[in-house]
Amino acid sequence: MAQSKDYEEKMKKAITALGNEFATVRAGRANPAILDKLRIDYYGTPTPVNQIAAISVVEARTLTIQPWDASMTKAVEKAILTSDLGINPQNDGKIIRINFPPLTEERRRELDKTVHKYAEDTKVAIRSIRRDAIDDFKAQKKKSLITEDDLKDAEKKMQDLTDKYCKEIDTMSAKKEKELLEI
Secondary structure, eight states: OOOHHHHHHHHHHHHHHHHHHHHTSOOSSOOGGGGTTOEEEETTEEEEGGGTEEEEEEETTEEEEEESSGGGHHHHHHHHHHSSSOOOEEEOSSOEEEEOOOOOHHHHHHHHHHHHHHHHHHHHHHHHHHHHHHHHHHHHHHTTSSOHHHHHHHHHHHHHHHHHHHHHHHHHHHHHHHHHHHO
16 A cells, blocks of 8 residues: 655655756856766766766866866767767866856757756656556555545645645746846
């Protein structure tokens, strides 16, 4: 018998995943999280950049990446260039510097649409979790594991959780949008 706590945990994970997605959206400031999705071919294994290099923010708009294995510098640079991040790395042989230019109005609008898409996708995931939970509770009712009142209570609780997390998504989205548009 699945509990509503299990479904609430799934909803929390969806919110955490959204926060991670938002962290990868570039907002004009240097943020190491934008490199999180980037994988480097490290001796045949796709490896996250932060596992093969030290990444630091030296100024508000500059990131430095210093691979622990100097032979990986070119591979890191190539991965950044071929990614869809829209940034140009500067390689001095030992350290890669990434300067983030101020965002153009067009790019801000693009990123805003991306933020809204991530938010909407997460809301869909939350609603899907609610639907799965209610289906599960109805199945339990059909097997006489719970009463009609328990079913109604569980449905109401799932709806309340869904509303709560959708509101949290809206808050997170608005915060990210404000961050994008005020720079």
